Amino acid sequence: MPSAENYLKPEVIQSIGRLDLRARFIIEGLLSGLHASPFQGFSVEFSEHRRYEPGDDPKDIDWQVFARTDRIYIKRYQAETNITGYLLMDLSRSMGYTYRQNLTKFDYAICLAAALSYLMIHQQDPVGLMTFDDQLRASLPARSRRSQLGDILSVLQRCQPTGLTQIAENLRRAGSIIRHRSLMILMSDLLADPDEILDALRSLRFRGHDVILFHILDEAEVTFPFSGSVDLLEPESQEHQVLDASGIRTEYLQALEELRGKYRTACMAMGADYVPLDTSMPFDKALMEYLAQRQARF
Numbered sequence: 001m002p003s004a005e006n007y008l009k010p011e012v013i014q015s016i017g018r019l020d021l022r023a024r025f026i027i028e029g030l031l032s033g034l035h036a037s038p039f040q041g042f043s044v045e046f047s048e049h050r051r052y053e054p055g056d057d058p059k060d061i062d063w064q065v066f067a068r069t070d071r072i073y074i075k076r077y078q079a080e081t082n083i084t085g086y087l088l089m090d091l092s093r094s095m096g097y098t099y100r101q102n103l104t105k106f107d108y109a110i111c112l113a114a115a116l117s118y119l120m121i122h123q124q125d126p127v128g129l130m131t132f133d134d135q136l137r138a139s140l141p142a143r144s145r146r147s148q149l150g151d152i153l154s155v156l157q158r159c160q161p162t163g164l165t166q167i168a169e170n171l172r173r174a175g176s177i178i179r180h181r182s183l184m185i186l187m188s189d190l191l192a193d194p195d196e197i198l199d200a201l202r203s204l205r206f207r208g209h210d211v212i213l214f215h216i217l218d219e220a221e222v223t224f225p226f227s228g229s230v231d232l233l234e235p236e237s238q239e240h241q242v243l244d245a246s247g248i249r250t251e252y253l254q255a256l257e258e259l260r261g262k263y264r265t266a267c268m269a270m271g272a273d274y275v276p277l278d279t280s281m282p283f284d285k286a287l288m289e290y291l292a293q294r295q296a297r298f
Helices: 004-008 010-014 019-034 063-069 105-122 147-158 167-177 194-206 219-223 245-270 284-297
Strands: 049-051 073-075 085-090 127-132 136-143 183-188 210-217 229-233 240-244 273-278
Touching (some): 010 105, 019 105, 085 105, 085 167, 105 147, 105 183, 105 210, 105 284, 127 147, 136 147, 136 167, 167 194, 194 245, 210 219, 210 245, 210 284, 240 245, 245 273, 273 284
Parallel strands (some): 085 127, 085 183, 183 210, 210 273
Antiparallel strands (some): 229 240
């Protein structure tokens, strides 16, 4: 029987062919690991109770729970416990990069999106999907019915990272389409102007949306394991540049850290969550951020 850690390793998940099974595998691993975490109370079916607080209506007290636990809880209603989520998937050509020829950034994002969809549908949370490159490509309105998971996975399985990218413009388009307050979950390598992207994220926050930004890079883009003369290809313009790896490594890693720091600081200031990931990282880091955001909403 695989351990919880193995359930969550990208290289293990990649070996599973069907996307629905990948999603289930990830979630089973997450739930196995939650027993020893601060999120011990979470499960696929989240609790519909919360602690009684002064000012709550006594009519909402669940006396059966009180009889079993000697603690006062009140029942939560559907409007209190459900959160509407939208997955915003970057289909730009750069997302198809992989150094080890194993798991691309896009593969990683697809597995993560599938797992989040699985989790949200089983929580009866409405979830929708938007895919984009230089324009919006697919849009599924948020629903919580069981068939929604199949609809989302069907779209994800057909996606290919082949286009140019207009991240900021498409975030604004998504914000104009989704009018009610939602949790916007962006999955991208963010290889575009960070100031424009951050302005678009601020626009989403101004409209009342909550935001989780999953910044997904390849393992090599984070560690820069190259040596000697390297031929770097800009994935969207297809321009080549030959550089001495050892001569630019320190400068590159410093620039990456500054970029991540810029996103982290700006997201904190606007009340959004920024989660830096790479394709070697277990999926539970991203999923725990979603759970933390969901808990914070209530």
